[in-house]
Amino acid sequence: MTEPQQATKTSPALPLSDVARIARLARLKLTENELAIYSNQLGKILEFMTVLREVDTTGVEPMISAVPCENVFREDLIVESLPRKLALANAPKTDGKSFLVPNILG
Amino acid sequence: MKYDVIIGLEVHAQLQTKTKIFCGCATDFTPDAPNIRTCPVCLGLPGALPVLNRRAFEMAVKAALGLRCQIAHFTKWDRKQYFYPDLPKGYQISQYDLPFSHSGLMEIPADPEVAGAEGLTRKVRIIRAHLEDDAGKNIHDESGRGSESQVDLNRAGTPLVEIVTEPDLRSPKEARMLLEEIRLLLLYFGVSDCNMQEGNLRCDANINLHLHHDSGITTKTPIVEIKNLNSFRFLEQACEYEVSRQLKTYGHLEEIADRTKRTFGYDPQRGVTIEQRSKEEAADYRYFPDPDLVPVIVTADQIQLWQADLPERPQDRRQRYQTELGLSPYDAGVIIEQGRAFADFFEQIVAHGAESKQASNWITQEIQRILNERKCSIGEFPVSAELVGTILRKVSDKQLTLKAAREALDALVSYSEENTVSQETLEKVIQERGLSIVQNDELLLNIIQQVIQKNPKPVADYLGGKQAAAGSLLGQVMREARGADPQLVKSLVTQALDALKSGNS
Amino acid sequence: MTLEAGSSLKTGSGTGTSSIGSLFKALNSGTTTSRQIVESCLNAIDQRDGSIGAFLHIDRERALQAAEASDLRRSTGEVRGPLDGLPISIKDAICEAGQPATCASRILEGYVSPYSATVIDRLHAAGAIPLGRVNLDEFAMGSSSENSAYQLTHNPWDLTRTPGGSSSGSAASVAARMVPGSLGSDTGGSIRQPASLCGIVGLKPTYGRVSRYGLVAFASSLEQIGPFSLDVFGAAALLQTIAGHDPHDSTCVNTPAEDYLQTLDTPLADLRIGVPKEYFGEGLDPEVQNIVEEALAVYSQHGAKLIPVELPHSKYSVATYYIIAPSEASSNLARFDGIHYGYRSPNFTDLESLYAASRGEGFGPEVKRRIMLGTYALSAGYADKYYVKALQIRRLIRHDFDAAFQQCDVIAGPVTPTPAFRLGELTDDPLAMYLSDIYTIAANLAGIPAISIPAGWTASGLPVGLQLQGPVFTESRLLRAARMLEIDRPWIDRLPPAAGG
CATH class of the missing domain: 1.10.10.410 (Arc Repressor Mutant, subunit A)
Structure with missing residues (x-):
């Protein structure tokens, strides 16, 4: 797999096969035109990211979050659930009891 | 050709908390009323955030300590990302690189049919136990004719502990025994009801073979993961089938080029394993730390407190019944098998003066017979362990014959239908029925x-x-x-x- | 001066509403009622929003009822605080039960939230009146409103220009005097940048100061809900209302919020203002630089010391941010899948094509671009190179701030490199758009609070803001420092052309 960093200055595009693979992983249907645009734009953006390589991060602990706390819990106490009608209210398709999706056992 | 069977398990057990792991929805089993146990959090609605259930964490730690795992000082939550209708957030909240526990050990008797294993103990290393949320349930149209599946999210967000073993098991039977042993542990520790019909205990088996060819060459078959086995029998059968399938597929090959791990399911009706996902679609879960949750930090003092508070492991009890109470391994096993309340009842009988062998016979025969007749559990047994102990003490004191003791117990049981049964009742029954041995x-x-x-x-x-x-x-x-x-x-x-x-x- | 009932109030519907401070005063003195305020806001919306395009949804009847309830409370002496009876606009990414929450996305068209964000509950408890839901860049991704699936929002100071984003409607609705205050969210500058470009006050709280429960997540580890207001008093009152511990948000700290209003008018003595050279370099518009430097001179006149500080990793902040934020976004937006809520495409043959078509058609180009970028950055083989590396540099950026705050109390600088750009100017170049976030995103990466306050106007009449950043949980300090500038250089009465100025 070609990595964007190794692409030349004149052609920083992310290979179309990578764009298609990522689109599939993200469950995004893209048109041919979109694939081409993202190939160029993502290539350019990823090339810009290579600036980070110049920073020596040896031994630096990744900062997952700025939140200064830990051990946050809730107690095991029941809170009333949503009425089913409300839980399903925004669903594109239901049978009044469950969400409906195309048959998974195709 | 000789070969070794190599099996490791991933066991998923639902923790018996009152509420889900990240929200206050109840966890009761409501299969006939879909989608009545949901809220913004477990529906994955935009803007909703998870907050960890303290009890779920503590129960998971208890299970891990039972498995003799080390508890991590620092643990965090990660998102495992994939799309599926029963996963409304588009990711499962699980633990990736820093699980709350690791490096445990379980022991089972080795399968005597494995060459050289007779009489040995199989030590199964536990790689890790971690905490995660369960998915909902997709209900498929089994007929295959329907064009739609239903999605019920009542179970979505139920706390699960996942226990991952090293591939230390050497036969399908050992796999089954380990799962049984883990089930007993979780039951005794009161952290899961392990109800397999309801899916509260299920497991994936990773299995492959080391083939020792006559030429001296050893080849390893590709690892197959058999997903979602929800009974002991299916686990053993699926592994047995997989051993034979791999032998047939690879037995003649001294070189296996493609050893990519593959994922299979088990069809119990046909008794075969079926490939689920092809190799090209190897999952890329894109794990990363969940920014909506904060780490849990556990001190050594806290771990010590938990450790001190731990109940006796069923494995330890079984051993104690043999060494301290002189029971045979079989008898000890039968009692332990019946669950913690049953074993507790047995120990109370002994504590009230019964000779342990006699107590063992009685609880597994007389009491079990009555429980079967009355279709009730030991908790509902109408005669107290103290009274049973008293009856058996009278036998060892030669005040009652065994036959008379049985009659006394039966009399107490039937008497209990309308009255409370006490020490006096017992004496009255013995006297009225002239059950006492004439000593004069x-x-x-x-x-x-x-x-x-x-x-x-x-x-x-x-x-x-x-x-x-x-x-x-x-x-x-x-x-x-x-x-x-x-x-x-x-x-x-x-x-x-x-x-x-x-x-x- | 801002606490006096402004003259704008008396000139009636032509100028719309006034600042929270002056309205509070007017309500207390009985010169107006909540009903009158809400009506004047609704009138201003009717007159102006056609050209501004801030509002996506307005609930008039409910607002008027709430105003009457507030007036009744006032008559019986049960006023709940400085926001009681005041209408507030809400970014359409903050959920309220029974209200739409589109996030300006097709994928949430028609979605009605069954629950309320914690900040909304707190607004109601304080007697404030959520008046309507305002436009944003889709899922808060963008800096111009151009990524809204529904409409453009225009800058009240120049309708051909952007109000900034992503909280475009929040800033524009306040700047155009259609509401006295608004709630927005700031993931990489989405409160401060539009506040600066629209000439109002906008504050991004310390990460963990305000509950995120009910804010539709874009990048969870970076974003906070915060206030927009015409005056510093209003920002303080709004922050005080929404800040504080929430058991529904694990990342919301369990320390009580300060009383921001109590100390507001006390100037900070011996204020040490850090001035990073990195904020005044290449790419900064000279006019913006002049205005910011003049504002710093005001502080000097009041005894503040200007201290040069260094933030050596700030040049990496854009690249760092545009790895971390899209990574989290790619995960946060996985839930929009056409199954449980939101848009489901009719163009599918099986489950996978249902997902792909619903998401492909439901999301706009910038959202898809970021999902792609984030998915790539987290995918097997790339996570260490991009995501983990970015998290490491994030820590170095935080260390820069920690070191700088050893020498100073606040760090001052511009909010944006340029005044408001023209709508359409940057849409074809996502990277150029990302680079305009250069001064704001470091605060989100570090989790520190930051405020944008009007500092002056360009020759062509475009507002320019000053940004003050402080150590974590120093919102009180930032508000007091902002108030010092506000007292010295009152801006409230300078009306944008769209509000009759």
Whole structure:
């Protein structure tokens, strides 16, 4: 797999096969035109990211979050659930009891 | 050709909290009323955030300590990302690189059918136990004709502990035994009801073979993960099938180029494993730390407190029943198998004076029989362990015969239907039914003299050399002296008759 | 001066509403009622929003009822605080039960939230009146409103220009005097940048100060809900209302919020203002630089010391941010899948094509671009190179701030490199758009609070803001420092052309 960093200055595009693979992983249907645009734009953006390589991060602990706390819990106490009608209210398709999706056992 | 079977398990157990892991929805089993146990959090609605259930974490730690795992000082939550209708957030909240526990150990007896393993203990290393949220349920149209599946999110967000073992198991039978042992542990520790019908305990098996070819070359078959096995039998059968399938597929190959791990399911109706996902679609879960949750930091003191508070492991109890109470491995196993309340009842019987072997026989036979008849659990048994212990102590003190003791227990059980049963009830039953062994020799001798006087014919027959005639006399004495020790009666009657004989001669 | 009932109030519907401080005063003195305020807001919306395009949804009847309830409370002496009876606009990414929450996305068209964000509950408890839901860049991704699936929002100071984003409607609705205050969210500058470009006050709280429960997540580890207001008093009152512990948000700290209003008018003595050279370099518009430097001179006149500080990793902040934020976004937006809520495409044959078509058609180009970028950055083989590396540099950026705050109390600088750009100017170049976030995103990466306050106007009449950043949980300090500038250089009465100025 070609990595964007190794692409030349004149052609920083992310290979179309990578764009298609990522689109599939993200469950995004893209048109041919979109694939081409993202190939160029993502290539350019990823090339810009290579600036980070110049920073020596040896031994630096990744900062997952700025939140200064830990051990946050809730107690095991029941809170009333949503009425089913409300839980399903925004669903594109239901049978009044469950969400409906195309048959998974195709 | 010789070969080794290599199996590791990933066990998923639902923790028996009242509420889900990240929200306050109840976790009760409501399959007939889909989507009544949901809220913005477990529906994955935009803007909703998870907050960790303290009890879920503590139960998971308890399970891990039971598995002799190390508890991590620092643990965090990660998102495992994939799309599926039963996963409304588009990711499962799980633990990736820093699980809350690791490096545990379980021991089971090795399968004697594995070469060289007879009599050995199989040590199964636990890689890790981690905490995660369960998915909902997709209900498929089994007929295959329907065009839609239903999605029920009642179960979405239920806390699961996932236990991952090293591939230390060497046969399908050992896989089954380990799962049984883990189930017992979780049950005894009160952290999961392990109800397999409801899907509260299920497991994936990773299995492959090391083939030792006659040429001296050893080849390893590709690892197959069999997903979602929800019974002990299916686990064992699926592994057995997979062993034979891999032998057939790879047995003749001294070189296996593609050893990519593959994912299979098990079809119990046909008894075969079926490939689920092809290799090209190898999952890329894109794990990363969930920014909506904060780490949990556990101190050494806290771990010590938890450790001190731990119940006895069923494995340890089974061992103790053998070494301290002198039970056979089989008897100890049968009692442990029946669950913690049952084993506790057994120990209380012993604590109240019963001899342990006798107590073991009784709880597995008499009490089990009554439980079966009445279709109830040990918790609902109408006679207290103390009373059962008292009855059995009377047997070892020779105040009751075993037969009389059984009768006393049955009487107490039927008496219990309308009354509460106490120590007094027991004494009353023994007295009213004359169950007590007649200890007073004088009284017994009087009865014998009376019977001899009333029965001149059999006496004469006996004295005339018909030994068998003593039988009817014996029977009459036993009827008169209910509960007397038959051995004692027999010797006294014989003595009395022999005295007549010598007197006559 | 801002606490006096402004003259704008008396000139009636032509100028719309006024600042929270002056309205509070007017309500207390009985010169107006909540009903009158809400009506004047609704009138201003009717007159102006056609050209501004801030509002996506307005609930008039409910607002008027709430105003009457507030007036009743006032008449019986049960006023709940400085926001009681005041209408507030809400960014359409903050959920309220029974209200739409589109996030300006097709994928949430018609979605009605069954629950309320914690900040909304707190607004209601304080007697404030959520008046309507305002436009944003789709899922808060963008800096111009151009990524809204529904409409453009225009800058009240120049309708051909952007109000900034992503909280475009929040800033524009306040700047155009259609509401006195608004709630927005700031993931990489989405409060401060539009506040600066629209000439109003906008504050991004310390990460963990305000509950995120009910804010539709874009990048969870970076974003906070915060206030927009015409005056510093209003920003303080809004922050005080929404800040504080929330058991529904694990990342919301369990320390009580300060009383921001109590100390507001006390100037900070011996204020040490850090001035990073990195904020005044290449790419900064000279006019913006002049205005910011003049504002700093005001502080000097009041005894503040200007101290040069260094933030050596700030040049990496854009690249760092545009790895972390899209990574989290790619995960946060996985839930929009056409199954449980939101748009489901009719163009599918099976489950996978349902997902792909619903998401492909439901999301706009910038959202898809970021999902792609984030998915790539987290995918097997790339996570260490991009995502983990970015998290490491994030820590170095935080260390820069920690070190700088050893020498100073606040760090000052521009909010944006340029005044408001023209709508359409940057749409074809996502990277250029990302680069305009250069001064704001470091605060989100570090989790520190930051405020944008009007500092001046360009020759062509475009507002320019000053940004003050402080150590974590120093919102009180930032508000007091902002108030010092506000007292010295009152801006409230300078009306944008769209509000009759």
